Amino acid sequence: MGLVMADDAKHRNVLAAIVYRLRWWLVTGALLVAFTLWTGEFHQAQTTAILASTLRHSTPLVLGALCGMLGERSGVINIGIEGQMLMSAWGGFMVASATGDLLIGVLAGVAVGMLMGAVLAGISVGLRGDQIIAGTVLNIAAIGITSFFFTQGRTLPSGKLRPIRLGPLADLPVAGRVLFSNKPITYLTLLLVPVVWFGLFRTTWGLRTRAVGEHPSAAETVGISVVGMRYLNLILGGGIAGLAGAYLSLEAVGSFERGMTNGKGFVALAVMIFGRWNPIGAWGAALLFGYASAVQTQFQFRDWLTSDPQFVGMIPFVVTIVVLAGFVGRARPPASIGQPYSRE
Amino acid sequence: MSQVSEATPALEAIGIHKRFGGVVANDDVNLRVEKGRIHALLGENGAGKSTLVNILFGLYRADRGEVRVAGEVVNLGRPRDAIDRGIGMVHQHFQLVPVLTVAENVVLGDEPSRSHTMFDFGAARRAVQELGERYGLEVDPEAVVEDLPVGTQQRVEILRSLYRRADVLILDEPTAVLTPQETDQLLEVLRGLADQGVAIVFITHKLREVLAIADEVTVMRDGRVVGSTTPGETDEAGLAEMMVGRSVVLRVSKTPASPAATVLRVNDLCVDDDRGLRAVNELSLEVRAGEILGVAGVEGNGQRELVEAVTGLRSVVSGIVEMDGHNITGLSPRQISELGMAHIPENREKHGLVGAHSVADNLVLNQYYRAPFARRGFRRMDTVTEHSRSLVADYDIRTPDVFTPARALSGGNKQKTIAAREFSQGARLLVAAQPTRGIDVGSIEFVHQQLIDQRDRGLAVLLISAELDEILSLSDRIGVIYGGRLVVVADASDLDRIRIGRIMTTGSHDTPAT
Ligand SMILES: Nc1ncnc2c1ncn2[C@@H]1O[C@H](COP(=O)(O)OP(=O)(O)OP(=O)(O)O)[C@@H](O)[C@H]1O
Ligand SMILES: [Mg+2]
Numbered sequence: 001m002g003l004v005m006a007d008d009a010k011h012r013n014v015l016a017a018i019v020y021r022l023r024w025w026l027v028t029g030a031l032l033v034a035f036t037l038w039t040g041e042f043h044q045a046q047t048t049a050i051l052a053s054t055l056r057h058s059t060p061l062v063l064g065a066l067c068g069m070l071g072e073r074s075g076v077i078n079i080g081i082e083g084q085m086l087m088s089a090w091g092g093f094m095v096a097s098a099t100g101d102l103l104i105g106v107l108a109g110v111a112v113g114m115l116m117g118a119v120l121a122g123i124s125v126g127l128r129g130d131q132i133i134a135g136t137v138l139n140i141a142a143i144g145i146t147s148f149f150f151t152q153g154r155t156l157p158s159g160k161l162r163p164i165r166l167g168p169l170a171d172l173p174v175a176g177r178v179l180f181s182n183k184p185i186t187y188l189t190l191l192l193v194p195v196v197w198f199g200l201f202r203t204t205w206g207l208r209t210r211a212v213g214e215h216p217s218a219a220e221t222v223g224i225s226v227v228g229m230r231y232l233n234l235i236l237g238g239g240i241a242g243l244a245g246a247y248l249s250l251e252a253v254g255s256f257e258r259g260m261t262n263g264k265g266f267v268a269l270a271v272m273i274f275g276r277w278n279p280i281g282a283w284g285a286a287l288l289f290g291y292a293s294a295v296q297t298q299f300q301f302r303d304w305l306t307s308d309p310q311f312v313g314m315i316p317f318v319v320t321i322v323v324l325a326g327f328v329g330r331a332r333p334p335a336s337i338g339q340p341y342s343r344e
Numbered sequence: 345m346s347q348v349s350e351a352t353p354a355l356e357a358i359g360i361h362k363r364f365g366g367v368v369a370n371d372d373v374n375l376r377v378e379k380g381r382i383h384a385l386l387g388e389n390g391a392g393k394s395t396l397v398n399i400l401f402g403l404y405r406a407d408r409g410e411v412r413v414a415g416e417v418v419n420l421g422r423p424r425d426a427i428d429r430g431i432g433m434v435h436q437h438f439q440l441v442p443v444l445t446v447a448e449n450v451v452l453g454d455e456p457s458r459s460h461t462m463f464d465f466g467a468a469r470r471a472v473q474e475l476g477e478r479y480g481l482e483v484d485p486e487a488v489v490e491d492l493p494v495g496t497q498q499r500v501e502i503l504r505s506l507y508r509r510a511d512v513l514i515l516d517e518p519t520a521v522l523t524p525q526e527t528d529q530l531l532e533v534l535r536g537l538a539d540q541g542v543a544i545v546f547i548t549h550k551l552r553e554v555l556a557i558a559d560e561v562t563v564m565r566d567g568r569v570v571g572s573t574t575p576g577e578t579d580e581a582g583l584a585e586m587m588v589g590r591s592v593v594l595r596v597s598k599t600p601a602s603p604a605a606t607v608l609r610v611n612d613l614c615v616d617d618d619r620g621l622r623a624v625n626e627l628s629l630e631v632r633a634g635e636i637l638g639v640a641g642v643e644g645n646g647q648r649e650l651v652e653a654v655t656g657l658r659s660v661v662s663g664i665v666e667m668d669g670h671n672i673t674g675l676s677p678r679q680i681s682e683l684g685m686a687h688i689p690e691n692r693e694k695h696g697l698v699g700a701h702s703v704a705d706n707l708v709l710n711q712y713y714r715a716p717f718a719r720r721g722f723r724r725m726d727t728v729t730e731h732s733r734s735l736v737a738d739y740d741i742r743t744p745d746v747f748t749p750a751r752a753l754s755g756g757n758k759q760k761t762i763a764a765r766e767f768s769q770g771a772r773l774l775v776a777a778q779p780t781r782g783i784d785v786g787s788i789e790f791v792h793q794q795l796i797d798q799r800d801r802g803l804a805v806l807l808i809s810a811e812l813d814e815i816l817s818l819s820d821r822i823g824v825i826y827g828g829r830l831v832v833v834a835d836a837s838d839l840d841r842i843r844i845g846r847i848m849t850t851g852s853h854d855t856p857a858t
Contacts, residue, residue, distance in 0.1 A: 204455045204463045211441045211452055218439040221403065222453030222504070223424040335442070343422070344364075344404055 025284055032291060050294050051178045056252065058283075058290030059189045060085065060261075063244035064268025065275060065282035066196050067113075070237035073200060073277060074230050075213040075336040076124055077131045080138030081241050082265025084116040088245025090146040093156070093256040100157040106185070106246040113242020114235050116142075121234040125227055128340035139265075147258055160254030161185065185247040192240065197279040209233055213334035216341045226341050241265070276331040352415035354379040354543035355400065355431070355512045360409035362395055364752065367744050369395040370406070371567040375545075377512065382534060382544045384554045386587050387564035388784045389756025390742035393547050394436050396564070397514045400545075401433045402426040413512070427453075432510030434518045436547075436755045436782070437693060438501045442490035446483050447472045450504045475503050480529040491618040494690050494778070495521045495643035495810055502530065513537065514545040517755065519553060520782045521690070523642055523810045525849075531557045549756070549784050551580040563587055588786040596792040599800070601820040603632035605668075607773045607804035608654070613663035615649040615828075623649035625828035626663070629806075631773065636795070636805040638819030638836070640812060642848050646828035647808050648690060651777050654806070655687045656680040657695070667773060681710050686771035688762055688779045690808075696762040699751030703743050704732035706750045707765050739764040740787060755782045763791050767798060774798070777808045792818060812841060826851035 036050050064081045071078035091112035096105025116138055123134035161183045169180040200206035208229055211219040216226040249256045271289060275282030355377040362370040369392045377383045387393050398404040400411060402420035410417050413429045420426050440449045447468040456467035469485040476482040481499045489497060498521050505513060519527045535557060538544055548554060554561060555575045562572045563586045571586050584592040608631040615624035624646040631637045641647055652658035654665055656677040665673045672680050689695035697706050708717050708728050716727050732746045741760045743753055750758060759782055766774060780788045795818060799805060809815050815822060823833040824847040831851055
């Protein structure tokens with residue numbers, strides 16, 4: 001009996017601690033929900049539209065952030081996410097349009113991303129080049145290659161990826177449309193967030209990755225291959241960025257356009273930092289950014305405050321900045337990022 | 345056939361050469377380590393001991409020469425190769441990941457796991473607890489390494505090597521920051537391992553330990569092996585002479601102190617540690633000009649927090665720190681340093697040096713911005729260079745030149761660099777934590793003599809050391825810290841080793857009957 005009560009008290013304390021640790025997220029969430037209800041004038045359709053579009057906008061950002069995170073957690077800054085996404089968007093689209101199979105297109109996008117990851121690893125880990133320059137090379141190469149080989153007028157014979165309705169769940173009000181009738185890559189992203197979190201913090205691979213990113217020579221002295229871990233993580237991360245690329249061309253738009261990533265790869269880096277190199281945090285941050293874009297679209301759509309659209313568009317960003325100043329305060333990046341590793 | 349009757353050595357280095365730029369760190373070095381024997385490796389700071397063992401562990405690549413493990417020539421390209429051949433190592437510069445827990449650090453690279461992927465933290469924690477109990481090296485497995493004092497980090501580093509059950513165990517200065525009791529315990533552990541057949545290479549600057557435990561001794565100087573002996577054939581003075589090439593005074597001579605005005609006064613100081621627990625509890629002390637107050641104590645009793653609070657590196661919960669009558673509580677480290685406080689920190693890599701900067705820059709690290717090292721915001725490099733050249737010569741810092749990055753120095757030479765900087769700035773008060781950590785016998789003599797000379801010129805010294813001998817031989821007054829309080833402060837002549845030892849471990853002081 002006494003034991004049970006003690007246990008209970010412990011659980012309450014844990015809960016209180018979690019609530020306290022997440023206080024900024026909770027405050028932000030509450031503010032944003034209030035704002036959404038206000039803009040939607042308690043109108044279900046509007047609210048649903050904003051939330052659904054938040055999720056859509058956040059998808060490539062989360063994926064990009066996960067890619068950046070795998071690199072940085074193992075000690076390599078990846079500013080080439082933008083380039084990786086763009087190449088994959090193009091590669092995925094070209095393959096899908098040639099084969100007529102969207103799945104093969106997505107796989108091709110992922111493969112292109114992994115290849116880009118391998119190139120980044122080759123320059124920055126293998127040759128111990130400067131990581132910032134290596135990332136820049138990817139970005140420039142991606143713009144050049146995708147514009148040069150891009151042919152106008154190609155289409156997807158089978159159209160873009162279609163939503164999958166998850167049975168009766170999809171019929172729920174609001175949540176049904178927001179969460180349970182999404183397209184495949186969006187689902188996959190929602191799955192990847194906890195998977196990567198689990199990987200980083202609960203598996204030996206994650207422990208080794210973090211050790212390599214914090215103190216490579218310590219990892220080396222216990223027999224972990226620093227170079228090997230960095231290659232592995234950059235290639236895995238590249239695959240995730242590839243998925244983001246495939247999302248853009250095959251799920252969101254259904255075609256390829258020059259420079260269609262439009263800075264998302266860089267925003268993803270900010271998302272990663274705001275999320276403190278943690279997948280769950282990054283997901284929260286991406287939702288915030290996604291929400292900002294969604295609200296803006298909504299305002300344009302409803303023709304509100306059109307005389308001063310920038311002003312309204314600004315509100316969520318201001319909220320974001322204010323609140324995030326609270327989060328990022330004590331964030332600490334992995335200690336070894338940016339430094340090429342050599343033993344002696 | 346009969347020629348090979350002598351057992352093959354467990355580990356053998358033959359004709360090892362290694363250069364770093366212009367420095368020859370190892371020059372035709374040979375070393376034979378037998379199974380079941382403890383082989384002590386001695387030598388001055390910068391003699392090349394760490395370089396040699398790093399080659400044996402696959403961290404550095406020899407330019408020439410070969411390594412044999414159990415008679416077989418091996419190519420140790422990276423530590424993995426050495427680990428796979430049963431070699432384990434305790435590193436002089438701890439190889440611990442600061443943000444991970446003790447348990448994670450100990451098992452890293454060889455983690456207990458479920459279905460080969462999921463890290464089993466519970467099993468790691470139990471492993472650390474078991475090891476700690478078995479070897480008398482207990483550490484909280486869930487503590488984060490960067491929050492731990494250096495002595496505890498040292499224990500973690502040792503546990504990490506024991507966890508792997510090596511056939512050949514290399515220990516590079518494992519006792520530099522251990523208390524005498526912990527050292528004795530470790531020596532016992534090593535003896536036990538040797539009896540089970542483990543071959544051990546043991547590097548230390550403490551000759552007492554060598555005599556107590558070594559089966560063989562190899563001495564290096566300037567990158568070469570200059571001799572080998574056994575404890576039976578020699579004594580401390582003999583070993584010291586072999587290392588340094590001249591006879592060494594192992595005890596400092598000092599005249600009684602003539603203390604003047606109070607320089608440092610600490611009143612009812614309370615300080616919390618990183619976890620928010622009270623580490624220093626209503627502690628009061630005074631240090632006067634011209635005296636050395638030694639603080640003895642088992643590590644983790646508030647020494648680190650006391651030092652950090654006094655030097656301005658940690659905020660104070662309550663109480664007052666005064667220097668020369670000014671309240672300095674809450675001032676920044678630079679303001680405090682400008683008032684004339686010098687500080688030799690316990691963690692030289694983290695707080696003492698900027699590894700990527702040159703030796704010269706490190707020697708003016710707290711003065712670079714002011715005259716004579718800078719004028720109107722521009723640094724005067726000639727003055728800096730000249731100043732640092734003279735310190736390098738005075739303190740016998742072994743470095744190719746003053747422009748070498750500090751991280752390339754050997755451990756003892758890093759320590760000497762810090763000591764040189766802190767001694768040379770004309771301070772009123774010196775707070776010295778483990779000031780001679782890893783310094784060889786010849787240089788300890790010099791550093792101790794400097795300390796006494798400066799004291800005689802009116803320097804007030806607050807000395808914190810795990811080394812009881814150091815406290816006893818230098819201090820004019822000794823305080824014993826226990827549970828964040830100074831339980832006794834008395835003239836050095838009124839306390840002896842045994843009594844201090846008892847107070848350190850029990851915290852109670854039996855007042856002698858009057
Ligand atoms: N990574 C490095 N880069 C450049 N020089 C180095 C490096 N490591 C060691 N050295 C130089 O090699 C020489 C031998 O250093 P080593 O660390 O082997 O000395 P040590 O005998 O271990 O000394 P200590 O007792 O002070 O630890 C020194 O002159 C040092 O400056
Ligand atoms: Mg050394």
